Amino acid sequence: MTKINKNSELIIEYLTQYPKMQKKTLAKIIYEQNKKLIDKSTTEKDPVEYIRKRIMAMTGNAGKEKRQYNSVYKKFYDYGVPDYENDYEQITPFRIEVPAYKRLLVAGDFHLYYSKRELLEGMLTWALEHGVDSVLLNGDIMDCYDISFFARTQDSKGFQYELDETKRIIELIQKTLDCKIFYKEGNHEERLPVIFARKIPELIKVYGMQLENLLELQNFNCDYIKDRRLVRFSGLNILHGHEFGGGVAVPVNPARTALLKVNDNVMVSHYHKSSQDSYSDIDGNIKGAWSVGCLCDLRPHYRPYGNKWNAGFAFVKAENQKVFRVTNLQMSETGEVY
Numbered sequence: 001m002t003k004i005n006k007n008s009e010l011i012i013e014y015l016t017q018y019p020k021m022q023k024k025t026l027a028k029i030i031y032e033q034n035k036k037l038i039d040k041s042t043t044e045k046d047p048v049e050y051i052r053k054r055i056m057a058m059t060g061n062a063g064k065e066k067r068q069y070n071s072v073y074k075k076f077y078d079y080g081v082p083d084y085e086n087d088y089e090q091i092t093p094f095r096i097e098v099p100a101y102k103r104l105l106v107a108g109d110f111h112l113y114y115s116k117r118e119l120l121e122g123m124l125t126w127a128l129e130h131g132v133d134s135v136l137l138n139g140d141i142m143d144c145y146d147i148s149f150f151a152r153t154q155d156s157k158g159f160q161y162e163l164d165e166t167k168r169i170i171e172l173i174q175k176t177l178d179c180k181i182f183y184k185e186g187n188h189e190e191r192l193p194v195i196f197a198r199k200i201p202e203l204i205k206v207y208g209m210q211l212e213n214l215l216e217l218q219n220f221n222c223d224y225i226k227d228r229r230l231v232r233f234s235g236l237n238i239l240h241g242h243e244f245g246g247g248v249a250v251p252v253n254p255a256r257t258a259l260l261k262v263n264d265n266v267m268v269s270h271y272h273k274s275s276q277d278s279y280s281d282i283d284g285n286i287k288g289a290w291s292v293g294c295l296c297d298l299r300p301h302y303r304p305y306g307n308k309w310n311a312g313f314a315f316v317k318a319e320n321q322k323v324f325r326v327t328n329l330q331m332s333e334t335g336e337v338y
């Protein structure tokens with residue numbers, strides 16, 4: 001046995017062997033039999049009294065609260081287990097209320113630097129024909145190309161160009177469909193707080209530097225949803241898809257990946273690929289998952305081959321607070337919906 005403050009282990013050994021022995025007697029025995037092993041650096045002037053106090057702390061009422069505080073208290077007593085506290089708030093889901101909204105269009109991944117007019121037209125035409133009362137812009141509407149940490153090999157159009165273009169697209173959707181818009185932040189919109197955090201953290205919370213304010217969303221009927229907040233619509237959970245974290249590999253079936261992560265009805269964008277999966281639990285309850293296609297160029301200069309993306313968007317009809325129906329639509333590159 002080493003002498004690195006092993007007093008507690010030693011006392012525990014004796015307590016296990018003689019659980020009912022009178023404390024002072026046990027303390028004397030421990031000291032007499034282990035004079036060389038007792039770590040003197042931690043004892044008081046009277047080592048027997050020190051051991052007795054330790055026994056009391058481990059068994060008596062005085063130490064009860066501390067023991068309850070940490071079930072592995074005995075093991076770590078001498079080393080001290082810090083009490084970690086975090087100030088993270090539990091972020092509640094953002095609810096798109098039913099029945100105020102019942103016909104939700106979900107579209108993401110416009111990546112405005114790489115977006116295509118035909119795809120936007122195809123989606124708006126379908127939405128006009130079928131009727132929607134709300135649109136969830138499900139992240140990566142902007143690419144934020146000019147504030148990316150990746151190498152920028154193309155001519156820059158400027159961040160202001162993207163801001164103006166995003167405002168123009170939001171206005172276009174709203175005026176065309178006459179609907180409420182919810183805009184959920186994706187990993188590309190997060191480039192703005194990230195670049196502030198890395199380069200000028202002093203500005204990260206300045207009102208005018210927030211993306212929703214740069215986009216002047218207060219001028220539109222548009223709620224901005226950030227901090228990776230979960231969106232709920234009827235019984236469906238909706239995420240952009242980057243909230244899971246993890247690697248950069250694109251799953252064969254993103255819907256299945258999301259279903260395994262969430263273990264509940266879920267829809268994601270982010271993967272630029274339409275897919276679907278479902279399972280029924282032991283009680284026969286069916287859980288469904290969908291990944292939604294993108295509205296950007298399928299062969300951008302930075303990834304021209306082999307990305308297996310497809311264009312698309314989704315429509316969710318809420319029957320009530322729990323029951324919903326999903327139509328996960330794909331589009332050709334020229335905007336034909338199928």
Ligand SMILES: [Fe+2]
Pocket residue numbers: 139140186187188240241242269270271
């Ligand atoms: Fe994304």
